[in-house]
């Protein structure tokens with residue numbers, strides 16, 4: 174492995190990344206199209222029967238949206254886009270607007286009171302029971318603001334946004350425990366935290382020069398899915414990826430750091446010949462809590478902050494600037510890839526435990542013992558340029574994505590999987606060409622104790638000219654491969670908007686039985702009469718409105734200029750797919766009401782005059798007529814007899 178890490182080698186790697194990318198682009202125009210006779214027809218019945226896709230799809234894909242700020246949902250194998258789940262970013266098309274006070278509250282920074290409408294989602298984490306998906310919730314992290322949201326999979330809507338305290342943002346790794354009781358996110362972007370934290374861990378940070386500090390953040394998850402502060406462990410290093418172990422690695426959190434150099438700019442982050450993989454004992458974190466070896470900050474009095482020196486943590490060297498970090502289904506193998514290398518390390522967690530017991534340490538740094546890499550590794554595979562992420566199937570194979578090579582390598586795992594695949598482990602068994610530059614890849618259940626296998630989806634960072642031109646900003650390409658065959662077959666490709674990082678794939682049987690077609694909240698308000706209330710002290714008009722095909726009731730209300738208007742809308746619909754909307758001419762106000770939903774909107778009636786509000790969903794043949802008026806009266810002309818009265 175020596176010789177990899179000289180500055181020249183690093184420079185060559187950067188060049189390699191660039192040239193590799195360009196070469197693919199240059200070669201493309203010359204690639205001839207396959208003759209039609211060789212193209213496998215995509216078998217579809219014609220005419221297409223009703224519910225065909227609803228009956229044939231086997232899996233749901235929950236794909237992070239990256240800078241889209243939420244999640245995309247589609248079906249497999251149809252690759253039919255179904256929905257977006259808005260999370261951190263308002264999305265009026267999918268009914269997620271901060272005009273509703275409940276949504277606004279979720280999007281409001283609890284410490285500054287600022288409405289935050291930007292986010293960057295990376296790693297969905299579906300809830301699990303006994304190490305396998307259970308279909309209750311999807312959790313998703315926001316790298317930019319340092320948040321984790323919970324999405325209720327009965328409604329595909331966000332029900333909580335948890336804000337990580339004591340940081341300015343920049344969290345990356347996100348993973349859930351096999352029983353969904355604990356979530357871990359790690360701080361990728363180093364911080365200059367509250368002096369209380371600096372004193373507790375004994376590292377003084379120079380905010381201008383660094384080096385900075387970081388750590389991992391534990392979140393408790395209650396029976397109803399509610400997230401709350403568990404602990405933070407701070408120390409000298411940042412972390413990129415995080416996993417909570419299961420099976421053979423149960424009780425441990427595993428993280429990688431690509432900046433063990435503690436550098437503050439890119440090139441020096443490649444200075445070391447290897448970086449580290451870390452093993453954190455969860456019981457030791459709980460013990461530090463019980464022993465009250467904690468401090469808290471003024472910002473977060475309920476978040477215990479622990480020093481890394483007070484917990485049991487070990488590390489072992491891994492190929493430089495690791496990115497992928499994934500655990501095999503039994504929890505035994507931990508595969509991690511060095512981004513700027515060709516190397517994938519397969520660490521055997523049973524060997525890790527043995528090496529800890531036998532004290533096979535080769536040194537220490539910042540009080541953390543370094544485990545001998547030769548004692549804990551099963552293999553170091555040299556597989557290709559720009560390795561990214563890794564997934565596992567149900568037949569004992571790992572799948573490794575390559576950004577520069579634009580492919581996925583299929584590799585048989587060691588014991589106990591050799592009985593399944595009967596191959597020599599750690600040697601490439603298949604190469605799946607991708608279009609182009611693989612980031613994450615996903616196998617149904619591929620990060621659980623029981624993968625479903627059958628497909629792999631490659632989430633490609635670059636599409637180049639795969640699809641019709643659409644300007645300089647190109648979409649992404651999700652490619653579906655059938656891995657029941659060897660060589661694996663490319664089944665389909667789908668353009669999906671920017672920019673998925675990780676996805677998770679779950680059987681339809683875990684989602685569809687719980688999927689709601691209407692909310693029940695409106696029922697509680699069934700006996701309430703529509704009305705308009707005027708509060709002269711608060712200067713507020715409160716409208717209690719019912720919404721049903723194809724009427725708003727009341728359909729007109731009068732408001733003194735400058736007053737606040739609060740409208741609570743109750744959808745009386747129970748029919749499937751019957752959503753209404755509310756948009757107000759000239760105002761920055763939109764809401765959307767699914768069947769049986771209750772939504773609120775608020776605004777200030779600034780300008781005198783007549784403003785129509787109208788339904789934004791084409792809900793019936795009277796949809797255009799589904800509108801009403803807000804009449805704003807100049808304040809000096811207002812008289813109480815102008816109050817809107819509704820029939821008894």
Ligand code: K7E
Pocket residue numbers: 295296345496561562612613673674675
């Ligand atoms: Cu590789 Cu945020 Cu998981 Cu992007 S990360 S691809």
Ligand code: CUA
Pocket residue numbers: 722723752753754788789790791792793796797799
């Ligand atoms: Cu209701 Cu259109």
Ligand code: CA
Pocket residue numbers: 431432433434442443444445447448493494
């Ligand atoms: Ca490094």
